[in-house]
Amino acid sequence: MKAIVITHPGGPEVLQLMERPRPVITHNEVLIKVMAAGINRPDVFQRKGNYPPPDTAPADIPGLEVAGTIAEVGEAVTRWKPGDKVCALVTGGGYAVYCKAPEGQCLPVPANLSFPEAASLPETFFTVWSNVFDRGTLKPGESLLVHGGSSGIGVAAIQMAKALGSTAYVTAGSDDKCSFCEQLGANKAINYKTADFKEEIKALTNGAGVNVILDMIGGDYMPGNIDSLSIEGRLVMINAINGREAQLDLGKVMAKRLIITGSMLRNRETAFKVAIAQNLEQKIWPLLLSGKIRPIVYKTFDACEAAEAHKLMESSTHTGKIVLTFVQ
Ligand SMILES: NC(=O)c1ccc[n+]([C@@H]2O[C@H](COP(=O)([O-])OP(=O)(O)OC[C@H]3O[C@@H](n4cnc5c(N)ncnc54)[C@H](OP(=O)(O)O)[C@@H]3O)[C@@H](O)[C@H]2O)c1
Structure with missing residues (x-):
């Protein structure tokens, strides 16, 4: 063949x-x-x-x-x-x-x-289901932040989260990509090249943070991710484009009772x-x-x-x- x-x-x-x-x-x-x-x-x-x-x-x-x-x-x-x-x-x-x-x-x-x-x-829908809904236990009424919102993974995550009753925030690397994500249903897309996603999420959630983050970036995104999670928030890693080693404030993990997890399908x-x-x-x-x-x-x-x-x-x-x- x-x-x-x-x-x-x-x-x-x-x-x-x-x-x-x-x-x-x-x-x-x-x-x-x-x-x-x-x-x-x-x-x-x-x-x-x-x-x-x-x-x-x-x-x-x-x-x-x-x-x-x-x-x-x-x-x-x-x-x-x-x-x-x-x-x-x-x-x-x-x-x-x-x-x-x-x-x-x-x-x-x-x-x-x-x-x-x-x-x-298949690849993106299986990955998003497994990581956002199984590991991340995203529930209706909760909020999700997806880094790389315009990726194959991102477009699946936005649509699945919205269809099942959650709020979906994303980051993407240009204004055009952000518009595309919002047209697809994202409640807000943050251009990470011109804005600080941590500050944006803080404002969007009145300081409460999001319940789940799906992250493929890792590295220097870790502190911002930890700050952007709500009490009992869940961070789910599916890649680490910016680096596998990261700085983690364990005090914040304990104070907010966070879960940090990840998987490879x-x-x-x-x-x-x-x-x-x-x-x-x-x-x-x-x-x-x-x-x-x-x-x-x-x-x-x-x-x-x-x-x-x-x-x-x-x-x-x-x-x-x-x-x-x-x-x-
Ligand atoms: N763990 C698992 O089981 C699993 C399964 C499938 C996929 N994944 C991971 O999920 C991620 C998305 O996969 P995909 O197939 O949806 O990819 P994709 O469509 O190629 O999208 C990747 C996006 O990541 C963003 N990005 C940010 N920093 C980047 C960098 N340094 N280099 C390249 N892209 C960068 C880009 O968008 P911006 O312009 O917005 O930055 C890019 O469009 C990949 O990292 C992949 O390895 C993991």
């Missing part, structure tokens, strides 16, 4: 269209004929050699999410049959004409969505991901079908233009998701 391969660690140009063996499925897996594959920032880290895939994933084919039709099913698979339209969270191998997934990590493509739209959902066991899929199908998929939540696809590229797609992601000029499409 044709696949986009990381030929060696490096810049976008190391992504090359090559022949690779078609994946072989086990009893509880399905083989998906891929029509579209979402791009996520972790794919860029993997391409650079900074994010090695787990042993269960192909060594050199990136891609954490796909949409397409079921081509084959393992003997223990009960839900899907060949021809069914699915999107799936995968541990790797998404940038290929065929990709395998455990059956429980597949979700039906909502009838109103295209394959590229459906392919843009990719290496988690199948049962954990299947449980998230079930929650998403029950609580979020109806909102996709009704149009209350929508995929935000900024640009699609033909799969053979994967290098251009990675260049766009690294430019950080996009808002929402970038998706590869496959001509069958």
